[in-house]
Amino acid sequence: MELMSGNEAIAQGAWEAGARIGVAYPGTPSTETLEAFAKKDGVYAEWCVNEKVAVEVGIGASVAGARVLSTMKHVGVNVAADPLFTAAYAGVGGGLVVLAADDPGMYSSQNEQDSHWYARAAHIPMLDPADSAEALRFTREAYDVSERFDVPVFIRSTVRVSHTKTPVEPGERTEIALKPYESDPAKWVMMPAFAKPRRKVQLARIDALRAWAEECPYNEVVRKGSAVGVVCAGAVYQHVVEALPDASVFKLGLTWPLPQQALRDFAESVDALYVVEEASEYLDEGVRALGIEVAAFESPLPRDGELTPGLIRAAFGFEEPAHEPLPAGLPGRPPALCAGCPHRLVFKELSRMKAVVTGDIGCYTLGALPPLSAMDTTIDMGASVSMSHGFELAWAGTDHRPVVGVIGDSTFAHSGLSALISTVYNQGRGTVCVLDNRTTAMTGRQGNPFNGETLQGRLSRELDLESVVRAIGVEDVRTVDPNDAKAVRRALKEAVASEELSVLVFRSPCVLIDRHREPAYAVTDACTACGVCSTLGCPAIAKDPANDHALIDAAQCIGCGQCAQYCAWNAIAQPAGEKGGVA
Numbered sequence: 400m401e402l403m404s405g406n407e408a409i410a411q412g413a414w415e416a417g418a419r420i421g422v423a424y425p426g427t428p429s430t431e432t433l434e435a436f437a438k439k440d441g442v443y444a445e446w447c448v449n450e451k452v453a454v455e456v457g458i459g460a461s462v463a464g465a466r467v468l469s470t471m472k473h474v475g476v477n478v479a480a481d482p483l484f485t486a487a488y489a490g491v492g493g494g495l496v497v498l499a500a501d502d503p504g505m506y507s508s509q510n511e512q513d514s515h516w517y518a519r520a521a522h523i524p525m526l527d528p529a530d531s532a533e534a535l536r537f538t539r540e541a542y543d544v545s546e547r548f549d550v551p552v553f554i555r556s557t558v559r560v561s562h563t564k565t566p567v568e569p570g571e572r573t574e575i576a577l578k579p580y581e582s583d584p585a586k587w588v589m590m591p592a593f594a595k596p597r598r599k600v601q602l603a604r605i606d607a608l609r610a611w612a613e614e615c616p617y618n619e620v621v622r623k624g625s626a627v628g629v630v631c632a633g634a635v636y637q638h639v640v641e642a643l644p645d646a647s648v649f650k651l652g653l654t655w656p657l658p659q660q661a662l663r664d665f666a667e668s669v670d671a672l673y674v675v676e677e678a679s680e681y682l683d684e685g686v687r688a689l690g691i692e693v694a695a696f697e698s699p700l701p702r703d704g705e706l707t708p709g710l711i712r713a714a715f716g717f718e719e720p721a722h723e724p725l726p727a728g729l730p731g732r733p734p735a736l737c738a739g740c741p742h743r744l745v746f747k748e749l750s751r752m753k754a755v756v757t758g759d760i761g762c763y764t765l766g767a768l769p770p771l772s773a774m775d776t777t778i779d780m781g782a783s784v785s786m787s788h789g790f791e792l793a794w795a796g797t798d799h800r801p802v803v804g805v806i807g808d809s810t811f812a813h814s815g816l817s818a819l820i821s822t823v824y825n826q827g828r829g830t831v832c833v834l835d836n837r838t839t840a841m842t843g844r845q846g847n848p849f850n851g852e853t854l855q856g857r858l859s860r861e862l863d864l865e866s867v868v869r870a871i872g873v874e875d876v877r878t879v880d881p882n883d884a885k886a887v888r889r890a891l892k893e894a895v896a897s898e899e900l901s902v903l904v905f906r907s908p909c910v911l912i913d914r915h916r917e918p919a920y921a922v923t924d925a926c927t928a929c930g931v932c933s934t935l936g937c938p939a940i941a942k943d944p945a946n947d948h949a950l951i952d953a954a955q956c957i958g959c960g961q962c963a964q965y966c967a968w969n970a971i972a973q974p975a976g977e978k979g980g981v982a
Contacts, residue, residue: 403567405560408531409498410435411567412538413468416494417575419443420460422453424813425842426472427507428561429500433470434843437854441572446845446854449780449813450475454482454497461495461551462587464578466542470498473514474779478814483551484521485589488597490549492578494542497523501557503678504705507841509760509777511703513679518553518655522605525553525655526617527632531565537617537652539570548604548611555654557677559634559705609656617652620665627715628669630662630686631676635706639675642708643715657685666691675714677706736765738939739959741881741907742834745805746773747935747965748887754801754895755790759783759815761807762841763834770934774805781806781814784831788822791829801895804831808864809839809847816867822900823872830894830901834881835864836909844912868902881905884964910957917958918973922949925970932962932971 403411409432413421421444423433437444447453450471457469471479476499483497499514518525526541528534534556541552585593612618624645631639632651639648649665651657666672666686671694674683687693697716700706709719736743746766749756750773758764758774759782767774776786787804794802806815811833819831838852839845846852851861868876875897879890887905894901919939928947932940939955940962942948951962951971963971 400566400568402564403531403535403569404431404562404564405528405531405534405556406430406432406500406562407435408534408567409470409538409554409556410439410468411569412535413466413496413542414439414442415535415570415572416466416539416542417573418466418468418494418496418542420457420465421445421468421470422447422456422460423470424448424450424453424475424478425839425845426450426475426500427842428502428556428558429470429472429475429498430842430845432498432500432561433468433854434845436468441574444854446839446847448848450479451481454479454486457495457497458482458486458489460493462492462580464492464580466493466575467495468498468538469495471500472508473499473501473512474508474510475499476514476517477512478780480517480521483517483523485594486551487521487523488594488601489587489589490597490600491545491551492580493575494545495551496538496541496545496554497551498554498556499525500561501555503557506558509779511678513681514553514555515654515679515681518555519681522601523551523553523655524548524608524653525555527555527652527654528560529633529636529650529652530560531563532567533617533652534560535567535569542575548608550604550608553655555633557634557705559637563634605656609659612653612656612658613661615653615658618658618661619650619652621648621650623647625668626670628665628672630665630672630674630682632682635675635677638706638708638711642711642717651682654682657689659689662686662689663691673715675700675706675711678703733768734765735768735936735938736762737910738937738955739910739957739961741836741905741909742766743771743935743937744884744887744961744964745832745834745881745891745905746771748884748891749773749803749805751888752801752891752895754803754891755799757783757786757790757802757804759804759806759810760841761810761834763805763807766805768936770936780810781818784815784818784822787829787831788818788825788827791827802829803891803895804829806831806833807840808833808835808837808849809845811864812848812862816871819868819873819902820871828898828900830891830897830903832891833864833902833904835904835906837906838909838912840909840911844909865904868904873900873902875899875901876904877901878904878906881907882959882961884961910959917960919953919956919958920951920960920963920971920973921953922951923970923972925968927968927970929968931965931967935962935965937962
């Protein structure tokens with residue numbers, strides 16, 4: 400018996416099932432799954448530039464006969480939807496399992512979508528584990544389901560399943576031989592002439608899946624009293640059994656297709672049937688569509704965010720267990736760029752010049768928060784480049800604020816490069832800043848094409864970002880040290896004044912991969928309490944409550960000197976005679 404997170408358990412299940420290949424783009428809460436898989440014996444794993452490419456690589460390996468694991472967060476499913484929908488027509492060779500890790504509560508995401516709808520729309524079966532043991536079992540057996548029904552299979556997790564460690568019993572690996580490949584254009588070439596008959600194959604498969612759903616071993620009825628019955632799935636099941644110990648529960652392990660007759664039978668066995676789910680109406684609508692009457696709660700469940708046992712009890716009109724209230728006056732702890740982050744001065748200068756900043760997905764999104772307050776939009780990966788072009792189109796011929804797109808190196812490889820190609824093709828202008836901190840920082844410092852680090856440490860090729868940008872036709876490409884305030888200011892000023900499209904590459908390693916530290920800075924008696932240093936938003940800088948003078952926390956300061964560059968009074972300095980080290 401071992402403790403494993405849901406992510407680790409999914410990796411273990413894929414390995415035990417004989418999966419040979421793992422492909423993904425990192426995204427919380429899914430990231431650790433492929434990292435754990437990559438450490439297993441006898442497997443190949445790689446980070447791809449985006450989720451669409453990952454699924455396409457996975458489909459290719461599956462057609463060639465291998466069992467494959469592809470992992471992504473819920474918004475990654477949007478990116479991968481194109482190949483997934485067509486793969487549901489074509490089918491599989493070796494089993495293909497796709498993890499869709501949802502994020503109710505949006506702990507690290509820009510929306511709160513429910514991946515159940517993708518399973519329903521694409522007609523891909525979806526399994527919904529409620530803990531790590533089920534995550535391992537469902538994943539391991541999903542490969543047999545995939546090959547039995549000739550279709551990819553979704554494993555859906557949420558942040559609670561992905562990141563909570565619960566007991567599992569790991570098993571041994573079953574070595575699965577490659578399925579023999581035979582040329583079959585009617586199955587694999589999805590042009591209309593072949594896709595039309597594959598659609599009929601899909602319809603027959605849907606009927607077979609619906610019949611299987613009635614006897615599926617992943618659905619479980621937990622019988623208690625007959626007064627109340629609850630339909631739920633995934634991590635919500637754990638909250639339901641804690642909140643309602645006397646209720647009977649239909650725990651759905653297979654959430655598409657739904658077991659229609661089994662749900663009707665369960666509804667008839669209880670006096671009142673409720674559906675409990677978080678941040679969605681997928682199950683509720685599915686149960687009602689079967690003609691089953693769903694009872695109303697005493698007070699509605701919240702329509703957004705994660706559920707808790709207390710929220711469920713409140714919805715049923717029960718009192719919540721007593722708990723100690725939080726002490727009054729606790730300070731907030733908003734997220735912030737790390738002390739010494741190489742992105743900080745770029746945002747400081749963008750704020751100074753009152754630029755409209757179209758942002759992107761990554762830790763640099765924190766540049767939107769006070770005191771930097773230097774980002775106007777963030778929609779999805781790659782949108783910074785496309786949206787800055789859109790701003791320029793809408794404001795063409797007008798006197799307007801500078802428009803600057805800001806994107807990270809990994810996100811630029813993910814989808815920013817294609818957006819930049821489109822801008823170049825359409826003779827766009829404006830300024831794009833690539834914040835190249837040599838890693839995919841937000842999700843845990845993974846490799847990407849522009850730092851050349853692969854998931855399993857294989858020999859790779861580091862792409863030259865500036866040369867790639869020049870190759871697509873951008874003539875004004877500059878590399879700038881983001882820790883040099885004057886250089887940052889000068890580069891931005893010149894770029895926004897240009898009539899041409901400018902790309903500024905701000906290159907300096909993330910402080911979490913370059914652990915070098917210089918002596919901490921300190922504030923001298925020359926401080927005038929002007930507060931300029933605090934506008935950098937560095938967590939190492941605070942105010943002395945006695946006189947509002949700046950204070951620097953030596954434990955957090957890494958000696959980057961960013962704050963000293965903005966002090967007009969020379970009141971921030973390093974102690975003489977000290978040497979830097981490694982944290």
